Amino acid sequence: MNIIVCIKQVPDxxxxxxxxxxxxxxxxxxxxxxxxxxxxxxxLALDLKDKYNAKVTVITMGxxxxxxxxxxxxxxxxxxxxxxxDRKFAGADTLATSNALSGAIRTLxxxxxxxxxxxxxxxxxxxxxxxxxxxxxxxxSYLQALEYNNNTFTIKKALEDGYQILEVDSPCLVTVxxxxxxxRYMSVKGIMDAFDKEIEVWGVDKIDxxxxxxxxxxxxxxxxxxxxxxxxxxxxxxxxxxxxxxxxIISKLKEKFII
Amino acid sequence: MNFNITEQEKLFLQMIREFAxxxxxxxAAEVDEQERxxxxxxxxxxxxxxxxxxxxSKYGGQGGTNQIYSMAVEELSxxxxxxxxxxSAHTSLCVAPILENGTEExxxxxxxxxxxxxWIGAFGLTEPNAGTDAAMQQTIAIEKEDKWILxxxxxxxxxxxxxxxxxxxxxxxxxxxxxxxxAFIVExxxxxxxxxxxxxxxxxxxSSTCELIFENCEIPKENLLGKVGKGFGIAMKTLDGGRIxxxxxxxxxxxxxxxxxxxxxxxxxxxxKKISQFQNTQFQMADMETxxxxxxxxxxxxxxxxxxxxxxxTDAAMAKLMAAETAMDVTTKAVQFHGGYGYTREYPIERMMxxxxxxxxxxxTSEVQRMVIAANILK
Numbered sequence: 001m002n003i004i005v006c007i008k009q010v011p012d013x014x015x016x017x018x019x020x021x022x023x024x025x026x027x028x029x030x031x032x033x034x035x036x037x038x039x040x041x042x043x044l045a046l047d048l049k050d051k052y053n054a055k056v057t058v059i060t061m062g063x064x065x066x067x068x069x070x071x072x073x074x075x076x077x078x079x080x081x082x083x084x085x086d087r088k089f090a091g092a093d094t095l096a097t098s099n100a101l102s103g104a105i106r107t108l109x110x111x112x113x114x115x116x117x118x119x120x121x122x123x124x125x126x127x128x129x130x131x132x133x134x135x136x137x138x139x140x141s142y143l144q145a146l147e148y149n150n151n152t153f154t155i156k157k158a159l160e161d162g163y164q165i166l167e168v169d170s171p172c173l174v175t176v177x178x179x180x181x182x183x184r185y186m187s188v189k190g191i192m193d194a195f196d197k198e199i200e201v202w203g204v205d206k207i208d209x210x211x212x213x214x215x216x217x218x219x220x221x222x223x224x225x226x227x228x229x230x231x232x233x234x235x236x237x238x239x240x241x242x243x244x245x246x247x248x249i250i251s252k253l254k255e256k257f258i259i
Numbered sequence: 260m261n262f263n264i265t266e267q268e269k270l271f272l273q274m275i276r277e278f279a280x281x282x283x284x285x286x287a288a289e290v291d292e293q294e295r296x297x298x299x300x301x302x303x304x305x306x307x308x309x310x311x312x313x314x315x316s317k318y319g320g321q322g323g324t325n326q327i328y329s330m331a332v333e334e335l336s337x338x339x340x341x342x343x344x345x346x347s348a349h350t351s352l353c354v355a356p357i358l359e360n361g362t363e364e365x366x367x368x369x370x371x372x373x374x375x376x377x378w379i380g381a382f383g384l385t386e387p388n389a390g391t392d393a394a395m396q397q398t399i400a401i402e403k404e405d406k407w408i409l410x411x412x413x414x415x416x417x418x419x420x421x422x423x424x425x426x427x428x429x430x431x432x433x434x435x436x437x438x439x440x441x442a443f444i445v446e447x448x449x450x451x452x453x454x455x456x457x458x459x460x461x462x463x464x465x466s467s468t469c470e471l472i473f474e475n476c477e478i479p480k481e482n483l484l485g486k487v488g489k490g491f492g493i494a495m496k497t498l499d500g501g502r503i504x505x506x507x508x509x510x511x512x513x514x515x516x517x518x519x520x521x522x523x524x525x526x527x528x529x530x531x532k533k534i535s536q537f538q539n540t541q542f543q544m545a546d547m548e549t550x551x552x553x554x555x556x557x558x559x560x561x562x563x564x565x566x567x568x569x570x571x572x573t574d575a576a577m578a579k580l581m582a583a584e585t586a587m588d589v590t591t592k593a594v595q596f597h598g599g600y601g602y603t604r605e606y607p608i609e610r611m612m613x614x615x616x617x618x619x620x621x622x623x624t625s626e627v628q629r630m631v632i633a634a635n636i637l638k
Contacts, residue, residue: 075274185277185307187307188308188309188331189308189322191267191274191323194270195266
């Protein structure tokens with residue numbers, strides 16, 4: 001079984017600060033990590049490797065510094081690592097990103113493609129499903145659990161209020177929730193060996209995609225404005241008896257269509 | 260020596276910090292309170308390779324450096340000095356002497372299981388009448404046909420009771436003095452070998468510290484470690500390496516107490532101000548931090564020299580002396596900053612102070628470290 005895992009390097013914080021002038025993320029001084037959903041995706045792949053001797057290839061698109069997340073993937077047990085890096089990839093929105101990734105994936109053998117559900121810096125949840133569309137593959141998003149049997153995956157997909165059990169034939173793409181598992185720690189030996197392993201660095205020339213679909217040129221989404229949310233008004237304060245307070249709360253909730 | 264940590268070390272620190280915070284920190288108070296050896300943590304550590312860091316992979320080790328090993332002990336001890344000393348005694352006092360003095364057969368027999376954590380290691384040198392004066396060994400080993408027969412006892416043995424493999428130092432020829440001392444590998448469950456009294460201690464209370472008893476304990480001839488009469492040298496060299504581990508443990512304890520102090524002094528208010536805003540606090544904390552950083556550089560430098568196969572005995576002694584005295588000083592001050600709260604078991608700081616004390620005593624007291632350092636400068 002050949003598995004491809006797409007991972008993204010993200011800043012390790014839930015309180016991402018924005019540069020008020022450019023509207024872009026301030027990454028200085030913020031440690032970078034493998035996006036949590038993607039790390040769960042990698043763990044899912046490594047678990048299949050343990051059970052079925054699958055070969056796990058990890059891909060990331062990003063600047064040269066993103067190499068470190070691929071080393072981390074090696075230290076956890078991945079077999080092959082590819083870094084997509086090229087000036088022509090820069091400024092990509094989700095569509096251009098998924099075009100680049102699927103362009104790379106087209107050149108590889110795969111039975112299963114795994115992505116995280118969404119990245120903590122962008123929260124779009126679009127790249128995984130878009131890759132499936134580009135490659136014309138069946139996809140299951142929001143994966144909570146997976147079992148494999150005779151080229152068929154049985155997948156537990158999380159919905160807002162329950163789960164769906166789906167069967168899907170390989171090849172297919174899944175997007176994984178970080179609640180699906182607890183990723184293993186890197187082993188010391190894995191860390192020692194990770195730096196002796198090759199990271200394949202691929203530019204546009206190595207992948208199968210029309211260049212027009214990449215980077216800023218291939219990105220229909222334009223960020224109009226990015227800002228840090230200001231503090232809201234202090235709200236209304238009522239100093240009334242309990243009975244009256246209950247009435248006010250109910251009417252406010254109705255006003256907002258909450259009840 | 261490069262003062263920047265490598266990318267590899269960075270990745271290792273990322274892993275060990277996450278491991279220590281998620282797996283070690285939550286158990287630290289319980290392990291101390293219940294004087295419980297954290298077997299589950301040892302199993303987890305074995306799985307990710309923490310029980311055999313500076314050992315080549317052909318013996319089942321991780322192929323890591325002593326530098327990385329010292330970082331591991333430091334980071335574990337930052338939350339739990341018990342966990343730190345389990346790894347340190349296992350690695351420096353059992354795995355290392357087998358690696359450095361063992362025959363190929365011994366290495367292949369013992370190291371893979373020790374490095375995977377399936378087996379735990381321990382080291383027996385100290386006796387009731389042979390503490391700092393380690394040459395006064397009364398445990399005796401007599402050669403009889405194809406066996407060695409051990410009689411005597413050892414005390415204060417770290418990991419005892421849980422260990423599967425013990426490096427035992429014994430007298431093989433009393434007339435030869437220190438040249439009549441030899442080292443042996445003794446497996447648990449060897450007839451005639453039993454575990455005696457378990458010590459109740461001030462600190463590192465989760466660490467198992469017991470007496471070892473040998474009554475006509477027969478071990479196979481091939482379990483002699485190194486040559487006959489070379490045991491004292493093996494023991495002293497083993498302790499040199501062990502000092503890097505204990506220095507790292509002391510460093511971790513000091514850093515852990517510092518972390519707590521920074522957090523607490525920035526929260527605690529008295530006289531309308533955070534106590535971190537008082538100059539007395541600031542000056543003392545500046546001194547604490549400086550000593551910690553100085554200790555860290557000594558630990559790293561000793562580990563670096565060991566990695567480079569350079570003489571490191573004095574460096575290890577200096578690292579241990581400095582780090583142990585820093586740990587004691589920093590934890591005592593940290594309790595003071597925490598006031599009454601720091602004296603209670605609600606905060607981890609009193610435990611850190613209790614744990615720190617042993618680092619000035621075991622694997623060579625601070626006085627022994629000064630002897631080693633002085634002997635080197637006055638030779």
